[in-house]
Structure formats: structure tokens, C-alpha cells
Amino acid sequence: MPTIVIVGAGPGLGLSIGKVFGRNGFTVALIARDQAKLDALAAQLREHDIDAAGFAADIMDRPSLVDAFDRIKQRYGAIDVLEYSPAPHNPVPGITMTGPLEASVDNLQPQIDFYLHGAVTATQQVLTAMLDRGAGTLLYTTGASSVHPNPMMGNVGPAAAALRNWVLSLHQALAGTGVYAAHVPLNVWIGTGGPDTEPATIAELYWTLHAKRGDAEHLYTTPA
Numbered sequence: 001m002p003t004i005v006i007v008g009a010g011p012g013l014g015l016s017i018g019k020v021f022g023r024n025g026f027t028v029a030l031i032a033r034d035q036a037k038l039d040a041l042a043a044q045l046r047e048h049d050i051d052a053a054g055f056a057a058d059i060m061d062r063p064s065l066v067d068a069f070d071r072i073k074q075r076y077g078a079i080d081v082l083e084y085s086p087a088p089h090n091p092v093p094g095i096t097m098t099g100p101l102e103a104s105v106d107n108l109q110p111q112i113d114f115y116l117h118g119a120v121t122a123t124q125q126v127l128t129a130m131l132d133r134g135a136g137t138l139l140y141t142t143g144a145s146s147v148h149p150n151p152m153m154g155n156v157g158p159a160a161a162a163l164r165n166w167v168l169s170l171h172q173a174l175a176g177t178g179v180y181a182a183h184v185p186l187n188v189w190i191g192t193g194g195p196d197t198e199p200a201t202i203a204e205l206y207w208t209l210h211a212k213r214g215d216a217e218h219l220y221t222t223p224a
């Protein structure tokens with residue numbers, strides 16, 4: 001069975017992506033910090049006959065993230081899809097949201113750890129094996145401020161933009177290898193504005209990207 005690892009798996013988008021890939025025959029490995037919450041999400045997926053399990057790790061603690069991937073590989077073997085979409089809905093030490101005037105090295109560094117360094121670390125755990133097999137999908141999610149600067153996201157945007165920049169160049173470097181990388185900036189507040197903002201709807205895009213591939217970036221926005 002192919003396996004997807006969802007890094008930053010919560011009850012919103014993470015769970016919905018798990019459902020979509022599980023419905024399409026994938027085993028689902030979930031990473032977030034709280035094992036009990038992950039166990040509850042995995043139980044929800046198993047109710048849909050999806051093989052799923054949680055592997056607790058903190059993306060700000062890179063050795064714990066590496067260890068979670070080691071445990072996933074021990075249990076499920078090869079990883080076919082990596083999806084990276086953490087969100088600090090629960091407090092993450094060091095993560096604060098500031099405007100551009102208040103941005104500082106001290107409040108930018110944790111944002112860069114959260115977006116860029118976490119994503120690079122997760123990717124390093126799967127990329128060599130994907131290149132050896134000549135197959136794999138790497139999907140990275142951010143908000144619209146990664147593309148369109150927004151003063152409300154004065155220190156989040158630059159870090160998410162750094163992740164975006166790396167993914168877009170990764171996409172180019174992977175051409176012809178069989179491994180596909182794409183960035184998905186979401187220009188919506190999830191679950192707050194009708195069916196197109198529902199995580200279940202948004203998650204379908206991730207399956208389409210994996211199945212059909214295509215461009216380096218897919219901005220998700222709701223119809224006007």
C-alpha cells in the first residue's frame with residue numbers, strides 16, 4: 001500500500017487530506033505534537049477503513065521530526081507522498097504574529113524554523129529514497145501571504161515566502177526525476193465561508209495534484 005505522511009496533521013486540512021488519500025488506497029501517517037490527539041484522528045480515519053497511525057513530533061525540534069520519520073518507515077516502509085501543512089492553532093513557543101514594523105530577528109527565526117527548516121528537514125527524510133525509486137510527491141501548504149505580502153502577516157509572510165521560494169526551485173530541480181514538488185498557498189480562511197472553504201473540498205486539490213501533477217504552484221482561492 002502506498003503511504004502519505006502529513007506533517008502538521010490536525011482536525012482541519014490534515015485530517016481531510018488523510019481521508020482523501022486513504023479513500024484512494026493510501027496508508028496515512030500523521031505527525032503533530034500531541035500523541036493523544038493524533039490517536040483520535042487516526043481512529044477517525046480507521047472508521048473509514050483507512051490504515052492510519054500518529055507519530056508525535058515537534059517540527060521545531062528537528063531530531064524529533066527525524067525520529068518520527070524513522071518510526072514511520074519502520075512501520076510502513078517506503079513513503080510515497082509527503083504533505084507539509086503545520087499551523088500554530090495551539091501555542092508554539094517562540095511563534096508570534098507581528099506586523100512588518102515589529103519584525104525582528106528574534107520573532108522571525110522561529111517562523112523560519114516552523115516553515116522552511118521544518119519542511120526541509122521533513123523532505124530530507126524522504127527525498128533520496130524517492131529519487132532512487134524515480135517516484136514521489138512533495139506538497140507544501142502555506143497561506144496567501146507567501147505570495148502576496150500582507151502587513152498583518154509581517155513576520156509570517158517572509159518565512160512562508162522562503163518556503164515557497166525553495167519549493168519552486170525544488171520543483172525545477174526535480175524535473176525529469178519522477179518526483180513532483182508543488183507549493184499550495186491557500187487564499188481562504190478554512191471552514192469560514194461556505195463549501196469552497198471546507199477542508200474536505202480543499203483536500204481534493206491535493207489528490208488531483210498527486211494524481212495529475214503539473215505546475216510548481218497552485219493558489220487555492222474561492223470563486224468571487
Ligand SMILES: NC(=O)c1ccc[n+]([C@@H]2O[C@H](COP(=O)([O-])OP(=O)(O)OC[C@H]3O[C@@H](n4cnc5c(N)ncnc54)[C@H](OP(=O)(O)O)[C@@H]3O)[C@@H](O)[C@H]2O)c1
Pocket residue numbers: 007008009010011012013014015031032033034037057058059060084085086087088089090092141142143144186187188189190191199
Ligand atoms: N486555517 C486557515 O484558515 C488557513 C488559512 C490559510 C492557510 N492555511 C494553511 O493550512 C494548513 C493548516 O490547515 P488547518 O488550519 O486546517 O490545520 P490542521 O490541519 O487542522 O492542523 C494543523 C496542525 O499543525 C500542528 N502543529 C502546530 N505546530 C506544530 C509543531 N510545532 N510541530 C508539529 N505539528 C504542529 C497542530 O497540532 P499540535 O498543536 O497538536 O502540534 C495542528 O493541529 C497550513 O499549511 C496553513 O498555513 C490555513
